[in-house]
Amino acid sequence: MLKATGLTKTFNAGSPNEVRALDGVTLGFDDGAFVVVVGTNGSGKSTLLGALAGEFALDGGRIDLDGTDITGWPVYRRARWIGRVFQNPFAGTAPGMTIAENLTLAARRDRRFGLARALSRRRRDLFVQKVRSLNMGLEGRLDHEIGSLSGGQRQALTLLMATWVKPRLLLLDEHTAALDPKTAAVVIRLTREIVDRDRLTTLMVTHSMQQAANLGDRLIMMHRGRIIHDIRSEEKRRLRAEDLLERFEDVRRIEALDASAADLLRSRYV
Amino acid sequence: MSLLISAATIGFFLALMVLGVYITFRLFDFCDLTTDGSFALGAAVAAVLLTADIHPLWATLAGAAAGCAAGMLTGLLHTRIGVHGLLAGILVMTALYSVNLRIMGKSNVPLLSTPTLITLAEEFAAHRLGAPENVMVLGWAVALRDVAALVLGAGVVVAVLLLAFVFFRTDLGTAMRATGDNPVMVRALGADTRNMLLAGVAIANGLVALSGALLAQYQGFADVQMGLGMLVWGLASVIIGEALVRTRRLGLVLVGVVMGSILFRLLVAIALRWGMEPNDLKLITAVFVLVALCLPGLLERLTRRRGAADHA
Numbered sequence: 001m002l003k004a005t006g007l008t009k010t011f012n013a014g015s016p017n018e019v020r021a022l023d024g025v026t027l028g029f030d031d032g033a034f035v036v037v038v039g040t041n042g043s044g045k046s047t048l049l050g051a052l053a054g055e056f057a058l059d060g061g062r063i064d065l066d067g068t069d070i071t072g073w074p075v076y077r078r079a080r081w082i083g084r085v086f087q088n089p090f091a092g093t094a095p096g097m098t099i100a101e102n103l104t105l106a107a108r109r110d111r112r113f114g115l116a117r118a119l120s121r122r123r124r125d126l127f128v129q130k131v132r133s134l135n136m137g138l139e140g141r142l143d144h145e146i147g148s149l150s151g152g153q154r155q156a157l158t159l160l161m162a163t164w165v166k167p168r169l170l171l172l173d174e175h176t177a178a179l180d181p182k183t184a185a186v187v188i189r190l191t192r193e194i195v196d197r198d199r200l201t202t203l204m205v206t207h208s209m210q211q212a213a214n215l216g217d218r219l220i221m222m223h224r225g226r227i228i229h230d231i232r233s234e235e236k237r238r239l240r241a242e243d244l245l246e247r248f249e250d251v252r253r254i255e256a257l258d259a260s261a262a263d264l265l266r267s268r269y270v
Numbered sequence: 271m272s273l274l275i276s277a278a279t280i281g282f283f284l285a286l287m288v289l290g291v292y293i294t295f296r297l298f299d300f301c302d303l304t305t306d307g308s309f310a311l312g313a314a315v316a317a318v319l320l321t322a323d324i325h326p327l328w329a330t331l332a333g334a335a336a337g338c339a340a341g342m343l344t345g346l347l348h349t350r351i352g353v354h355g356l357l358a359g360i361l362v363m364t365a366l367y368s369v370n371l372r373i374m375g376k377s378n379v380p381l382l383s384t385p386t387l388i389t390l391a392e393e394f395a396a397h398r399l400g401a402p403e404n405v406m407v408l409g410w411a412v413a414l415r416d417v418a419a420l421v422l423g424a425g426v427v428v429a430v431l432l433l434a435f436v437f438f439r440t441d442l443g444t445a446m447r448a449t450g451d452n453p454v455m456v457r458a459l460g461a462d463t464r465n466m467l468l469a470g471v472a473i474a475n476g477l478v479a480l481s482g483a484l485l486a487q488y489q490g491f492a493d494v495q496m497g498l499g500m501l502v503w504g505l506a507s508v509i510i511g512e513a514l515v516r517t518r519r520l521g522l523v524l525v526g527v528v529m530g531s532i533l534f535r536l537l538v539a540i541a542l543r544w545g546m547e548p549n550d551l552k553l554i555t556a557v558f559v560l561v562a563l564c565l566p567g568l569l570e571r572l573t574r575r576r577g578a579a580d581h582a
């Protein structure tokens with residue numbers, strides 16, 4: 001169970017390009033929840049995921065995962081419990097190492113790295129079996145460098161690696177944004193399969209209204225570092241892509257109103 | 271022939287240093303200037319212990335351990351205090367110059383009258399072969415001492431290579447290699463990359479110091495200047511080794527690095543024989559490294575421009 005309370009983060013505080021990336025985000029969800037996060041560019045989605053993963057120190061707030069306060073934990077320590085797939089397909093794998101070597105690291109995410117042989121026969125057999133389940137024909141290429149694979153193949157492997165040891169929380173940040181539509185569809189289907197099979201607690205950022213409408217059992221919309229909509233259960237099930245677009249349009253209108261009001265004030269008083 | 275043998279022997283001893291440079295520079299993408307200091311440190315510690323009648327084996331291992339400590343210091347400065355990697359290495363290297371002088375008490379410690387690993391190897395060989403003055407190698411008479419040193423160097427290198435090969439294929443070793451390749455991923459998979467780097471730099475400098483300790487015993491003295499330019503020498507050897515094997519398969523690269531060390535030492539010996547000014551050696555090595563590191567990029571840019579011109 002994840003509980004994030006009053007998360008705040010300001011980048012470049014005190015300088016002219018100060019940004020309130022997280023402005024008091026409070027969010028809680030139960031085990032097995034699949035939460036989709038949408039919002040305009042710069043609304044703080046990636047910052048929220050980064051905060052949960054421990055990429056930077058928060059200015060305020062606290063994060064509890066399964067009853068443990070992990071607010072001060074560094075990335076590598078949280079990694080025992082949190083799996084991640086990045087937007088950039090090159091970020092999640094070590095390009096100069098083979099598929100098998102990458103997988104072997106992922107298979108030990110919850111333990112310390114010791115002096116056991118990295119690639120035993122048994123582990124290899126397991127790798128072949130799991131990689132075959134991706135249906136990408138990669139099981140015959142376990143000893144190829146990952147750098148020689150396509151972005152979609154690497155992203156599918158990253159997903160496999162992030163969920164190899166069952167994470168208590170899975171963070172997906174636009175993990176299909178850099179892929180062509182067909183590959184994106186494959187990776188999304190895979191995501192759904194793995195999340196359903198292992199009942200993973202998942203937080204997924206996306207810009208695709210289609211994905212946002214079809215996936216997950218809850219949706220939050222962010223704007224300027226805050227959660228402005230939180231749509232659950234029955235309402236989420238009925239939500240269609242068009243409804244979402246409408247909500248984005250609302251945000252845009254308010255934004256425009258704000259801007260014109262500011263203009264008005266400026267012309268009056270400045 | 272004795273020129274070849276002595277070049278190969280020194281090549282073997284230096285191969286340990288080259289392996290250290292390979293670990294920091296290639297696996298961790300970390301240009302570690304501690305190398306110059308820890309090479310002399312290993313020699314200094316071993317030499318002082320040898321003159322104090324400590325068994326050569328322990329003296330040599332103590333030299334290597336001192337190198338590990340120096341590497342760890344650099345690693346700590348970099349990962350815990352946040353000193354820039356290059357600067358951390360420079361600081362430790364500079365400090366080590368004074369430390370080495372302190373350890374030795376003077377700038378040069380001769381080892382001609384004490385037993386060393388080399389003399390032990392020679393005694394062992396004499397015992398086995400019935401004490402001939404010379405042995406025939408490919409039809410040439412070679413001093414027994416030279417052959418013993420060569421075999422000792424080769425033996426140590428093979429043992430270290432095997433250890434390295436096994437270690438870098440364990441879970442920890444694999445994580446260390448991945449750290450240089452993609453640190454973000456390694457952190458996301460639960461390893462503290464700072465500790466990985468720390469361990470890597472410590473191991474590398476242990477090898478460098480071991481190399482220095484052995485070379486001091488071979489040449490019969492430890493000198494505070496003997497580490498000067500070692501990093502660049504190591505880079506040159508790594509580059510040659512990689513060119514020889516042209517692959518990233520771990521086992522082959524490790525062997526290639528050793529071959530690079532020996533080949534480079536041979537090339538230098540031949541060049542010196544042909545009348546190259548020894549004082550120019552470091553200049554030429556530096557230019558070689560510069561060219562070898564920049565040439566691929568330059569060539570690529572050239573061909574790309576040519577390609578663009580063809581399209582136009």
Ligand SMILES: Nc1ncnc2c1ncn2[C@@H]1O[C@H](COP(=O)(O)OP(=O)(O)OP(=O)(O)O)[C@@H](O)[C@H]1O
Pocket residue numbers: 011012019020021039040041042043044045046047048
């Ligand atoms: N490391 C950083 N330093 C300075 N500013 C940052 C940093 N990271 C994010 N920001 C700023 O914080 C705000 C929120 O960024 P964030 O990346 O969370 O947005 P996002 O919702 O993920 O946007 P997108 O949909 O474009 O990915 C932006 O204004 C961004 O410029």
Ligand SMILES: [Mg+2]
Pocket residue numbers: 045046047173
């Ligand atoms: Mg983002």
